[in-house]
Amino acid sequence: SLPNKVTIIEVGPRDGLQNEKNEVPTDIKLSFIEKLQQAGIEEMEITSFVSPKWVPQMKDANDIVTQVKKMGRQLVLTPNNKGVELAKQSGAQSFAVFVGVSNSFNKNNINKTTKESMDELRPIVGKLLQDGHFVRACISTAFYCPYEGKMKSSDTLALCKEFVSWGVNELSVADTIGMANPQESYELFTALKKEFPVTLITAHFHDTRKMGIANILATLQAGINRFDTSAGGLGGCPFAPGATGNVATEDVVNMLHQMGIRTNIDLNSLLKAVEVVEPYVSRPIDTGMYKLFKSK
């Protein structure tokens, strides 16, 4: 049976904006985040502490963390020790580390093999957990890699298992290039639920082939009640060629509400949050619910 309540982890300010061509001013990002909070978002990836040479859009990470209103769980992405140290100095409390199942993707994304990344992260994550911080592990290319094609689910499960053995609080398992179909999503998330009954498990779908919302339904049926989504459907990883944004928060929230599943999010306020960033992003926002909202 389907859950009565779903948690949306908003990733718009991070995944949504990291790939944006235009420079989005810091005060606009802060106002976007505040509007999302007002709409009822309780968990959010607000920025990432990555190299400004690799991802210029996230260079204001320190200003975001220090100036944002502290509400709910605010996650920051950190690829390495330097990122974690900078994030801690800003006052970040909740951390997201990220690793690709695919070596080629991991190399392109963080300039290390998957094993090198895991070796570097093990003590860092151990220390964060020991200090009482919340840690989520983002598993990229869990289904397909832009360079290597289809991934083996046994490899994805093995990587998740290693993170779980370190004691991470959450696994966010990602279809980085939006290629998984509902059947594959159902199967992988059923296996994840079975294998890791205690860890929070979250599904992260990019919507490149417009299967995102179908994948969410399939994943709900597999017993998952946490989803990473992006307001306005913004986003994409700069190091995953051809990948577009995450499945849109407003379209997912609408579907869930129509099905009688609670999210604690007010759809109209959420659409007002999208309105804040729309003038600053280079792609038209063409999500179902946003277009309907603008046509009224």
Ligand code: HMG
């Ligand atoms: P590198 O060039 O190998 O790093 O990059 P390095 O250690 O040799 O350092 C090079 C320079 O970067 C040095 O500065 C370091 O101090 C600096 P310089 O001496 O040249 O002036 N540096 C940093 N600065 C700020 N923050 C840091 C940091 N680390 C080093 N944390 C590195 C390695 C990991 C830094 C780089 O590859 C990087 O920043 N990658 C980030 C890529 C990224 O942000 N990708 C998108 C997020 S993941 C994603 O979107 C997927 C997800 O949504 C799930 C899914 O959909 O799959 C989560």
Ligand code: MG
């Ligand atoms: Mg992503």
